[in-house]
Amino acid sequence: MSAVDRSEVRAAVAHRGAREFTLETVALRDPGPRDVVVSIDATAFCYSDWIALRGDSGLPELDPDPYPVVLGHSAVGTVVEAGRDARHRAGDRVLITATPECGECFWCRAGRIDQCEQLFVPPPVIGRLADGREVRAPGAAATYAELTVLRDIQVFPLLPEGEGLADAHLAMFGCGIVSGMGAVVNVGEVIPGSSVVVVGCGQEGLWMVQAARMLGAATIVAVDPIASRRALALRIGATHAVDPGEVAPRDAVLDATHGRGADTGFDAGGTLESVGQAFACTRLGGTVVVTSYVRRDSEVALPLFDLALRGRDVRSSQSGRLDMRRDQQRFLPWLASGAVDADAMLGTVRPLERIDDALTASRTRTELTPVLVP
Ligand SMILES: [Zn+2]
Numbered sequence: 001m002s003a004v005d006r007s008e009v010r011a012a013v014a015h016r017g018a019r020e021f022t023l024e025t026v027a028l029r030d031p032g033p034r035d036v037v038v039s040i041d042a043t044a045f046c047y048s049d050w051i052a053l054r055g056d057s058g059l060p061e062l063d064p065d066p067y068p069v070v071l072g073h074s075a076v077g078t079v080v081e082a083g084r085d086a087r088h089r090a091g092d093r094v095l096i097t098a099t100p101e102c103g104e105c106f107w108c109r110a111g112r113i114d115q116c117e118q119l120f121v122p123p124p125v126i127g128r129l130a131d132g133r134e135v136r137a138p139g140a141a142a143t144y145a146e147l148t149v150l151r152d153i154q155v156f157p158l159l160p161e162g163e164g165l166a167d168a169h170l171a172m173f174g175c176g177i178v179s180g181m182g183a184v185v186n187v188g189e190v191i192p193g194s195s196v197v198v199v200g201c202g203q204e205g206l207w208m209v210q211a212a213r214m215l216g217a218a219t220i221v222a223v224d225p226i227a228s229r230r231a232l233a234l235r236i237g238a239t240h241a242v243d244p245g246e247v248a249p250r251d252a253v254l255d256a257t258h259g260r261g262a263d264t265g266f267d268a269g270g271t272l273e274s275v276g277q278a279f280a281c282t283r284l285g286g287t288v289v290v291t292s293y294v295r296r297d298s299e300v301a302l303p304l305f306d307l308a309l310r311g312r313d314v315r316s317s318q319s320g321r322l323d324m325r326r327d328q329q330r331f332l333p334w335l336a337s338g339a340v341d342a343d344a345m346l347g348t349v350r351p352l353e354r355i356d357d358a359l360t361a362s363r364t365r366t367e368l369t370p371v372l373v374p
């Protein structure tokens with residue numbers, strides 16, 4: 001029944017302790033009844049993969065040792081084979097994301113797809129290396145490969161609104177775009193005329209800046225230590241940019257907001273410090289949106305007086321509380337019309353063979369979103 005050869009698939013494999021990827025041939029397993037095989041057209045390189053590759057994420061899902069692994073969780077591609085009961089059919093253009101939507105669990109039914117009980121499962125086996133060892137996929141997507149096999153619940157048909165868009169732009173949808181723009185639209189619920197601070201202007205933070213501008217925020221303060229990222233933030237919608245090494249972010253935000261603090265504060269810095277800064281920069285009665293997890297066992301201390309008596313709400317934003325169908329409808333027209341600048345978010349588009357250059361660019365923060373074309 002298989003129309004495609006799954007026996008020799010080029011993939012970027014990460015071995016335990018390795019500081020780089022190796023291009024190897026993987027024999028993909030047969031798809032199960034609810035699995036699909038997807039030919040990857042383009043996949044975004046994500047900094048969280050570097051964390052996974054370093055092996056210090058503290059995620060119990062990665063214990064015992066899952067290596068060797070194929071990483072990658074945000075991609076555009078085409079279904080080439082579908083299990084008997086899968087939601088998709090061969091030929092479907094699809095987006096892949098890390099967060100599944102089973103549609104049947106308590107959380108999916110409650111409209112909280114971001115917490116679907118199929119999230120954070122132990123890494124599934126996707127196939128075998130030439131020497132017979134099993135290869136697993138933390139993130140359950142394994143998009144750093146020519147072909148991948150995954151659950152149909154992490155695969156979403158591309159809506160017609162996205163048909164004309166470049167693969168490199170669509171590759172960013174399942175991670176940077178839904179996480180960043182979703183945090184602003186779905187979680188922070190920014191309103192016209194309001195004030196916003198974004199702490200950390202990597203890909204997620206800069207998508208937040210763009211979404212805040214789209215929703216009509218009047219004051220958008222971008223905080224980042226890297227000058228080029230502050231400059232880009234100003235170009236794509238920030239009204240103020242702050243180097244936290246020079247000015248305390250809270251002082252800068254108070255200056256920009258009549259001494260009150262921002263209506264909504266977004267943490268996108270990936271550090272404990274960025275969480276604290278987003279909280280400190282947000283006004284009494286405002287909303288703080290947290291995206292940094294740092295490590296599974298990390299904890300933050302926040303002033304209890306402000307939490308209990310000063311009305312600062314703290315909201316969690318796992319992948320921007322995504323709903324891939326709804327969010328495609330909202331965000332793809334913004335991309336298609338050029339209302340949000342997707343090119344500004346792109347790093348270099350490289351063949352999969354050059355994934356180590358993407359890793360370096362991500363690790364050294366010289367590119368926002370490197371994209372790989374298998
Ligand atoms: Zn990601």
Ligand SMILES: [Zn+2]
Pocket residue numbers: 100101102103104105106107108109115116117118
């Ligand atoms: Zn579910």
